[in-house]
Amino acid sequence: MKKMILATAAFLLGATAAQAGEQIHIVGSSTVYPFSSYVAEELGATTNLKTPVVESTGSGGGMKLFCAGNGSDTPDFTNASRRMKDKEYTTCQENGVKYITEAVIGYDGLAIAQSKSAPAFNITRKEMMLAVAAEVPNKEGNALIANPYHYWDEINPKFPHRKITVYGPPTSSGTRDAFEDMILKGVCKKMDVYTNLYKADKVKNKKYKKYHGIRQDGVYVPSGENDNLIVQKLTKDTEALGIFGYSYLVENADRIGAATIEGIAPAPETVQDGSYKLSRSLYFYIKHANQKHADGMMDYANLFMSEKMIGDDGMLSEIGLIPLPEAMRETYRNNVKNLVRMTADTLKK
Template sequence: MSFKKTSMALIASALLVTTLSARDQIKIVGSSTVYPFSSSVAEEFGATSKFPTPVVESTGTGGGIKLFCAGADINTPDIANASRKMKANELKMCEENGVNDITEALIGFDGIAIAQSSQVKSFNVSKTQLALAVAKEVPSADGKSLVPNPYKKWSDIDASLPNREITVYGPPKSSGTRDSFEELVLQSTFEKMPVYTDLFKKDETANKKYKAYSEIRTDGAYVESGENDNLIVQKLTKNEAAIGIFGYSFLAENKDKVIGLSIDNVLPTVETIASAKYPVARSMYFYIKNQHSKDVPSLKEFTNLFMSEKMIGNDGILSELGLIPLTDDVRTQARNKVLNSQKLTAEDLKH
């Protein structure tokens, strides 16, 4: 081969390597609840920057973080959306797979709405009653042991509740909404009940699950309905006796179809979620793979847009979609973390 041909081959090879090791389009996976917020920023980014619109996939928080943590090579996602904080074991999984430079971005709050068809009279449910409706095991009649959940109707739990069958359309195990629901409703309720905690004290090894009980019933009353919250909305319009569990943003977007139940006499609204009066609210996040910043030149610009006042401010675009803004000082702290690419540590996940 001549010198000229050899040089051309080397140049072509170098160009191929460059093509494979860099890209303009951002890849985002994760939470179905954060999905509409992330998609809105992606559309804005595509319209106002020189880069293509990022690809956003709704995989659920757990599934998204698993994909995000699979490795640091360019074929893995750049961002993972999450409707809960990353877990310590997930950060460890990331680090074991070479993903060792991550920034956490807190974007705002969202409530977990308990909703039903707007064609049926709504009702109030206490957090305890809600926990008893969906738990796999509940206290026996004498309150001394746990038994498989016998409740078929809401009125079986309390005569003040409707005489309606308990049918709950909810997220699967891979969902951050499911994680948050288990923590905010089941665990926070049952950790105050001796019938659960006493079992843990008797045998810490065999009954460890009872320390923070969060097992959801599998007898058909709770129906896992995938990662698409819009699917739950559709199911509620067809089954007027059922209730559904999803992010407040989907309730706000579908007020003509569904209405929220009040929990402990508090309805899910922007005001009650922002003030923490609504008992089932949580924080929204996305996680950035800083190791991709060099090979995905649009990444820094996109994350800066996401954290801007234009998107997550008090009158930002995302507030129109149901995101509850952070307070000014907390929002500034969260933004500075992203601007400075602050590295996430295991210690950060304890707070």
């Protein structure tokens, strides 16, 4: 792997005047962090611009900083492993961050990983849900109870007597949001025992509130925004599973491997064709107003979106980014080049 400068200097809201107009500041997703840092290094190495400062705050944390306002004391970009939420867009607008461009850089597979020394492990999305949900169906299947499962063979007798421990992202993480969407909400919405909780409500036209409660009894262990820490934990706890983006699986293939989901392992081909069911898009967002404070913002954005970086044979594919189809790359590249403004309607598409 090419050497990367992982810019870890903390982003301070009280940035000095000397920094203003000199250095780009980027916050957000730990999943996008390696890609963003790679592009930052390349910009610093190939231009007269200073290498941007990149901080891993989590997608949610990055959105809070990004949407706090404009100016040299706020981030110029935020990365995200899920799309900006409606309420985040509203916060941006209320705080004067009215001109934003959205870019999609590629795909990512949400990996359920384990130690390389652990036996092969294949699970379904429902079995994973039953392992981490705060409440699960009782034996009769007509009511929910506090999750009693502590070993995998309690969920499926065909599984080994293996302790359930899952190291995963915190609530500020876009990876956590994606995991809840695809594993909890995605499974529970098809199970009457969950949907009936809301059907009992007699408020007319009340929408079903998707279940996404994760247990808090020590089985699911929030492990911060540094996904490398999860990798380290898996090498020591060989019975545990960990949740992070596909790129960390690629980077640490000598130490960790993937559990298969319904018989399919995460790989560029299975993510692109949708056969791996835990797939998602990766984003970054540009704050137009900060161009007058930070030098080279568009140089960075256009480099990130270039074929050199996100193409089929781009540099970022070497560290785990899964490319978009060519036509989609061209669309998002043009959106960035022309600073196409994001609107509330954009989020509905």
